[in-house]
Amino acid sequence: MSSNILPKAAAAVAILGVAGGVSAQTTFDVTATVQNTLTVTKVQDLNLGTLFATAAAASAYKYVDLAPAGTYGTVQGSGATTLTLLTLGGQQAARGSVAVGGTTPVKITLPTATFASLEATGTIAGSVAQLLAEQGSSNAVEVRLGDPLAARFYLGNFRAGAASGGSTSGNCSSSNVCTITPAFGQTSISFGIGATLVTDVAGGSRIAYEDATYTGSFEVTAAY
Numbered sequence: 001m002s003s004n005i006l007p008k009a010a011a012a013v014a015i016l017g018v019a020g021g022v023s024a025q026t027t028f029d030v031t032a033t034v035q036n037t038l039t040v041t042k043v044q045d046l047n048l049g050t051l052f053a054t055a056a057a058a059s060a061y062k063y064v065d066l067a068p069a070g071t072y073g074t075v076q077g078s079g080a081t082t083l084t085l086l087t088l089g090g091q092q093a094a095r096g097s098v099a100v101g102g103t104t105p106v107k108i109t110l111p112t113a114t115f116a117s118l119e120a121t122g123t124i125a126g127s128v129a130q131l132l133a134e135q136g137s138s139n140a141v142e143v144r145l146g147d148p149l150a151a152r153f154y155l156g157n158f159r160a161g162a163a164s165g166g167s168t169s170g171n172c173s174s175s176n177v178c179t180i181t182p183a184f185g186q187t188s189i190s191f192g193i194g195a196t197l198v199t200d201v202a203g204g205s206r207i208a209y210e211d212a213t214y215t216g217s218f219e220v221t222a223a224y
Contacts, residue, residue, distance in 0.1 A: 038106065038222040040096045043190060046218075048143065048153075048197060049091030056151035057083055058203025061122045061131060063115070068093050068161035068192035077122030077199075085199060093162070094193035098222045100182040105169070108191060110158035110176040111218045113141045115196055132201050141195075143216035151200040151209045155216065162192035193220065 048066065062077030062085040070093040075085050098106055115134055117127045134140065135154050144152040160178035161168055166189040172178035182189050200206055 036223055038098050040098055040220050040222050043095040043097055044092060046094035046193060047092045050088040052084060052086035052088055053199065053209045054084055055209065056200035056207050058201055059128060061128065061199045061201050063118055063196055063198035065196050066091060066093060066194040068159055068194040070192065076120050079121030079123035083199060095190060096193065096220055097188050097190040099188050100186060103182050103184055104224050105179050105181045106189060107223050108160045108178040108180060109221045110160060110193060111141055112139050112176055113156040115156040115198060128201055135201060141216060141218050143214045145210060145212055145214060149205045151206045153214060154198050155195040157196040159194050160191045163189060165189040
């Protein structure tokens with residue numbers, strides 16, 4: 001009996017020894033997605049509200065600033081006596097939000113359309129000429145009708161501010177680029193967008209505003 005058991009035990013040990021030496025390799029893939037531009041979620045569109053404007057002129061303009069918090073300033077262009085531009089309420093600044101994962105500053109970039117030489121009277125020839133060139137540039141933001149003969153409004157000097165979930169840097173009040181630093185623990189930041197609204201100085205047949213809804217659009221990007 002014992003002589004039969006010992007060979008079986010030895011065989012079992014031998015088999016276990018072979019099994020213990022078996023190994024297999026598994027290959028794991030590696031992927032990485034680089035996303036240098038963050039997604040800006042639209043919370044609300046820009047609404048200029050109800051405006052009273054009957055005419056535009058080639059030699060004068062009027063303008064007004066809409067703050068990122070949604071309030072209008074005082075209409076400028078005291079020397080442009082043939083023009084009337086009134087803000088009658090109902091306006092709201094645009095607002096966007098960005099998902100964040102820490103306190104790394106987020107750079108919000110608004111349109112580059114700029115009005116570099118607006119002045120309070122709205123009638124200085126050099127200022128009008130520069131405004132005409134700015135309104136005709138490729139980065140101009142128009143608020144208009146489909147009728148090519150109707151006077152248009154233009155938006156420029158875009159600014160972001162009125163942030164929630166983070167703090168804004170000094171560049172936000174002076175540039176179209178605004179840096180917002182998320183507060184600790186925040187998963188998103190939101191911000192308002194304002195701009196300067198100015199009347200058309202193209203002249204020619206584009207001198208009358210119509211009772212209608214004027215429309216336009218612009219793009220906003222965000223990145224770390």
